[in-house]
Amino acid sequence: MKLYNANFSPNALRVRAVALELGIDLEIIEVDIRAGDNRSDEFLAMNPNGKVPVLVDGDFVIWESRAINSYLASNKPERGLYPDDPKARATVDQWLYWQTIHLGPAMQKLSFERFLKAKFGMGDADKSVIDAEVKNVDQFLAVLEIGLAGKDWIAGNLSVADFSLASTFMYRAQSDISLDDLPNVAAWIERVEARASWKAAFAPVLALFGD
Numbered sequence: 001m002k003l004y005n006a007n008f009s010p011n012a013l014r015v016r017a018v019a020l021e022l023g024i025d026l027e028i029i030e031v032d033i034r035a036g037d038n039r040s041d042e043f044l045a046m047n048p049n050g051k052v053p054v055l056v057d058g059d060f061v062i063w064e065s066r067a068i069n070s071y072l073a074s075n076k077p078e079r080g081l082y083p084d085d086p087k088a089r090a091t092v093d094q095w096l097y098w099q100t101i102h103l104g105p106a107m108q109k110l111s112f113e114r115f116l117k118a119k120f121g122m123g124d125a126d127k128s129v130i131d132a133e134v135k136n137v138d139q140f141l142a143v144l145e146i147g148l149a150g151k152d153w154i155a156g157n158l159s160v161a162d163f164s165l166a167s168t169f170m171y172r173a174q175s176d177i178s179l180d181d182l183p184n185v186a187a188w189i190e191r192v193e194a195r196a197s198w199k200a201a202f203a204p205v206l207a208l209f210g211d
């Protein structure tokens with residue numbers, strides 16, 4: 001299988017991590033977004049959104065990182081990362097949707113303003129965006145803190161939801177997002193980051209930006 005990837009991308013990180021967790025070998029094809037490689041005819045034919053990640057498995061092409069992860073995990077059902085049981089799967093989906101719609105965008109906007117914007121020479125941080133997103137992030141992280149109470153993993157067992165949520169935290173240090181008052185979140189992210197799969201998936205990010 002081929003993964004069209006960008007090392008700076010949280011959306012790509014969650015796919016690399018799940019593939020590594022499952023022991024699925026991916027041929028990684030780095031797409032240079034700043035050079036506009038994602039706007040080539042060839043790339044747009046795979047994903048008309050012009051976004052990474054994209055997975056190609058033979059003649060099957062799939063985009064949207066969480067859909068890719070559900071596909072990968074469904075190919076190794078014995079690992080239970082995307083469980084078949086209706087209630088277990090609904091709980092995983094609940095956190096996947098919540099991350100997509102609520103936590104992810106807020107964290108991403110904050111990381112962009114506080115870190116990536118300057119890193120990519122895209123202008124000064126916008127204080128009004130930062131103020132609004134700090135409020136949103138605080139509110140959402142309080143929900144995650146409650147969700148993780150008494151649990152090692154967000155849906156009970158390790159699942160694709162943990163990897164999706166964790167990728168949202170990839171720039172937390174550079175974005176000045178503190179977990180000091182969120183012991184459940186802090187312990188959970190440490191558990192994710194201790195996994196060999198996560199470490200290997202994160203290595204290219206460290207190579208790009210350092211600690």
Ligand SMILES: N[C@@H](CCC(=O)N[C@@H](CS)C(=O)NCC(=O)O)C(=O)O
Pocket residue numbers: 006008009010011012033038050051052053063064065066
């Ligand atoms: N919802 C999509 C988001 C994909 C996405 O936004 N990818 C970014 C990188 S983080 C991208 O390729 N941006 C290039 C562009 O929009 O030009 C997913 O989860 O896969």
